Each structure stands twice: as C-alpha cells, then as structure tokens.
Amino acid sequence: MYFVKTAQGQQAFKERHQDFAQRLRSAFLLFDGKRSLNQVLEATAAMGVTQADVMSLVDKGWLQLPDVAAPGLAPAAVAQPSTSALLEFALPVTDEEQARRRYQQAYPLAVSLTSKLGLKGFRLNLAVEAAMGYAQLVELAPRIRDATGDKAYAALHQALFSQE
Template sequence: MYLIKTPEGQQAFKERHADLSQRLRSAFLLFDGFRSLAQVLEATAAMGVSKDDVLALVSKGWLVQKEAPAMAGGAAMVAPAQVSKSAVPSLAPANVDPASTKRRYQQAYPVAVSITGGLGLKGFRLNLAVEAAMGYEQLAEIAPRIRDAVGDKAYAPLHKVLFAAEAE
C-alpha cells in the first residue's frame, strides 16, 4: 500500500498538531507515494511507529492511499514525476531483465548524485529527488531534469550508464 499526504495532513504537520507526535511526524514525512507502507514502517521501526499509528493518520484523513495511474487517461492521481516518463523516449526496453535495471541503477545512482551535488544550492531539490529515487525507473524519470539543469555535456556520463545498450 502506497500512501500520500492530504492537504489536511500537511496543514496538521505545519501547525504541529498534538495528534502528530515527533515520531509520527518522522513517519509522515516519508509518505510520498513512492515508498510503501512496509518500507516506511521498516525505516521508522526504531522510533516505535506501528501500523496502527499509521492507520490512525489514515482515519483522520491526513494520509490517503495513492491511486494507480489510469491506463486510458482516467481521473486517477498521477505524480509529476510519472508525467515526465513519456518525455524520456529511451527508458529501459521491455526486454531488459530486472537484474540489468538493478545494475544500471546501482551504477547510475552515484553518478547522478555526483552531478546534482555539484550544482550546490541551485540543485538542492534535484539532488533530493535523486536521493529519493528508489529504483531504475524513478532515476530514469529524473534524468531529463538533470539534463536540463547541467547541460548535455555534463549529463552524458549519466545517460550512458542509464540508457546505453549492455555490452555483455
């Protein structure tokens, strides 16, 4: 289950609502629609956040389940990063095995962090987006933003690692 913050939840967060304790605030921040409930619970287990705590946030209307993107253009919620996916024509072809995408992600991630880290404060949000990328697909979705920020020459090593054909 993937949860996202509601405007009411974000307002409660900003106002430091009493029902949103410090440990729940930490968990609340992690719900971005890209991390599953299990991943958030695992990340916050040391703080004592339980599934019941999260379900209480859902019952208050501060978190809602993210809807799957519509296949035929229906009225489902689509994250901005998913919209840019169509702007990247060279995403991994259907015949690329999962091991290859995992390997590409592992090789591309440090390159992307290095490139965006070199932007300083100008690229702070972009660097956060790269660090939040949990896999090949999410990193590939951010790639056009990186190219726009640094130019084609600086972006070339990342493009090669992400999208070049495997030489094996």
C-alpha cells in the first residue's frame, strides 16, 4: 500500500501535535505516495514503528491512499511546506549499518556548517549535536539548508541523501 500525507496531517506535523511521537514523525516524512508501507516500515524499524502505528495515522486522517479525494484532504505534493521538501528525497535506510555510515559521514559536516553560523545558529548547532542518528539528522537538514544556503549545504545533502 502507498500512502500520502493529508493537509490535516501536515498541519498536525507542523504544530507538533501531541499524538506525533518522534518515531511517528520520522515515518510520516517518508510517506510520499512513492514508497510502499513496507519500505517505510523497513526504514523505521530501528525506531520501533509498526504497522499499527501507521494505521493510527490513517485513522486520524493524517495519511490517505493517493486516489482518495475527500474534501479537506490534499496529497502532500500539493500542500508540502517548502522547508521540508528535501526530506521527500531521503532514501529509506533499510539496515542499521547503512544508517550508521551515513550518520557518521554527515554528522561532522553538519556540525561544521552550523558552528560557522555563530550566535545566529547556536540553537541549530545544539540540535545537530544532540542528533543521535540518521533520522534525526535528516529532520534537521531543511533547517541547516535554510541557515547556511544551498551552496554550503550541498556537501551535507550529498552525505545524507546520495545513493551509494
């Protein structure tokens, strides 16, 4: 099955709704109508996301099948916030070793970029330093790109999202 985000789901995500646990936020980002449920579950297995968790998002109206056209629900392609558009290109990381390698490669780049921002990027730098894995670093990627600019961000993007 393939799911897409709804406008209601995007709003709940943006407002950090209390029902959006961190692990569900990571899974929610991966639903774009191109990745199957199984692919998303494999990518988020290390975080403990189950099919029941995904179905709870469907029950809340935050995810839907792409061909469903209910009023007030729009596919993510229409309502996607531009700051998180890069997350749609994140490759599902299917094994822990691949996630660990990408994290180890991208983390020093992210710290380097955000430390150069000085006081302007202090909070972002703290968030990067607190990132404990690939998924958390992917979530911070749009904020890093916005703060540093596309040219400086390119190396980090390559480390996080490139196909090996």
